[in-house]
Amino acid sequence: MPNDAALKTDAEVIQNVLDHIDGWSTDEATETWLEPVENYLSQDRFEAELGLLRRYPTVFCPSLVLDRTGAFLTREAAGVPLLAVRGADGRVRAFRNACRHRGMQVAEGCGRAGGFMCPYHGWSYGLDGSLVHVPHEEGFPGLEKAGRGLVPVQTVERGGLVFVTQEPGAFGDDVLDVIPEMIPDDEHLHLYDVAEVAANWKVLMEGFLEGYHIKPTHRESFYPHGFDNLNVVERFGRNNRVVFPFRAIEKFRDASRERSADRVLSYNNHLFPNAMVITFPDMRVALVLEPLALDRTRVHSWALNGRALKNEANPAATQAAMAFLDAGVVEDRAMACSIQRSLAGGGNQVFEFGRYEGALTHFHSSLRDALEHLR
Template sequence: MERIEELAVGSRLLGHIDGRTTDLADGLFRNRVDAYSNPARAAAERNTLFRELPLFMGLSSRLAKPGDYVTEDVAGMPVLLTRGTDGAVKAFANICRHRGAPVAQGCGNARAFVCPYHGWTYDLAGRLLGTTDKVGFAGLDLGSHGLVRLPAAEKHGMLFVRPKPVGQGESAEVDVDGNLGAIAPDLAALRLETYPMFSVDVVKPRINWKFAIDTFLEVYHVPHLHRKTIGPYFIGNVGTFDGAGLHGRMCVARTSIDAVRGVPEAERNYRPHVISIYQLFPNTILIFQVDHIEIWRTFPDRDDPSRCEVEMAIYRPAETDKPDSYWEKNRDIAIRTVMEEDFPLGERMQIGFESGVTEEVIYGRNEPSLVHFHSSIRAALGARA
């Protein structure tokens, strides 16, 4: 966030605290509970939100050096993301052109990928370098049997992939600024390229993927559900919200914000007192914490709308004098709060929804970020929502 914006958000938050108000959505939003459990709805979300749109894949430091690669199953699409010898990031379907085995596993650094099934070899740019039986595959045109390319990009220290092959005449580059719209300069100002990854944790809670996002989109619940963990440090039910196309940014205040009141407005430093929660549509929550970054990505299960996979990554500043134990403590707080308080309650809510007793959930005007998220889903799905 740029300095001028930091001051504006800080003063909006103080105004809300003093007036016992918060940013409001235009109206209540009613969502059908089967949006969280219906298989047809889940399929529409996978086919549209998780195929047609660029998805956030992590900060640039996930691919720190030339030759670094990561593989991921992105809602059913096996993805291979590489940084070539020229430093450029490219993405491919991680599917061998012989008989479909994944050519790379996990993550690491490589000069080439040797398919584990029969040993066909591909380079970091996805080109098929050779087959292992020259007679059996005589006449096969290597040039047209490279890995299938997916649009990708690296911008403002972030990696993006659209998990649908590059179409005829289409660019292999994701238009990051076009996709992020008004939120792009705000993210660029965070200097995300300066944060190396510290830790990654993956869990598979029995909740719909949207629940895992919802839990970050309001602080109305913080004094209640989290009263024994983070509750004492945050001002509940107070926040600013700014939508940017399908994306959004919510800012919330720590109780320590009172410390700025004695400082002249133009000199105030809100950084230690305000947490920015970026919702990168559809499935990413990037939290700009006081001194580090916490990123949650959630992916729907391929078969079961009631299940998802959630990844939490902690990135710490490159320049720091804090020991690993300090970042470990931050990781622990995130796990205790979200994975041990939000998600278990979400599992009970998912069961309640599936009981069929209630027909809808209501997002209040005081939960504008939630209203925006679900409105964005409806807009992106069009008539299918």
């Protein structure tokens, strides 16, 4: 598995897949990984992971969610309420979602606003976070409004995503240099969903990053359209790209056909530590796994479509893609929740990730190294 090499082209991946089909093979890591189960059970480890999420540039949302001036999204990231909004100058800024009077969250949910008025006593903030109005201001003698704007959080847009770093300094934004374009400009937001799952965020993440489970777990959902244990696995920086091929790829046995990923490859881009952008036919999904507790994760999903909306001849394509995806997601969550319930039972001291699960090895080794970097 190459490390930090340029990602393969679609044509190269397709050739790799066809070779794997012929050889009954899949990409294999050179090493396996033993992950102590204690790392899923330890409150200290969990707190350290939250600390990493606050200090690493992490995905807040797709850029297109904040598609115009005043478009905003609030959510908690690593346990901290944040507000991101696109300003009149076109820039996305994120702030700690805490009024500078007494801490009330100044915005809720998502939408579009000309500014933010705290619902408690009415202090008002501009899209750039500045404090613009304090009712009955004479009650705060000496208040320096210029110094009481919302507290900013370092924010950059890269590859079609908004990244925030709550506590900068430990990792530079250069960790994002390896991230290619993930979400093209012509995509649209189809659906934003937030769900809570009774499983550790890493257990949930693991379910996305290997194809070794496709036949047993997804026997009637994904498997009839895909392959069991057949992936092309690449690394870029601390991130992974895991390719899940569809059976329709066989059409490229015909060498005269121009090779394209459309409808034959699903790319799962794991953006370290806790986000993914996954391509499906007629659908792209951005996911953030937000740890709430050792055994609880909030999953933010943005279903994006560009192609389907433009494809007037097939308006049901997006719905079909969602249904296809939902069936598999239910199966994966059932596995994760079952694992979660067994974790503390002492059945395992370590989990062994095999050579087919190389993206998990890269995830856990990157996580260990990043945590050590913070010590």
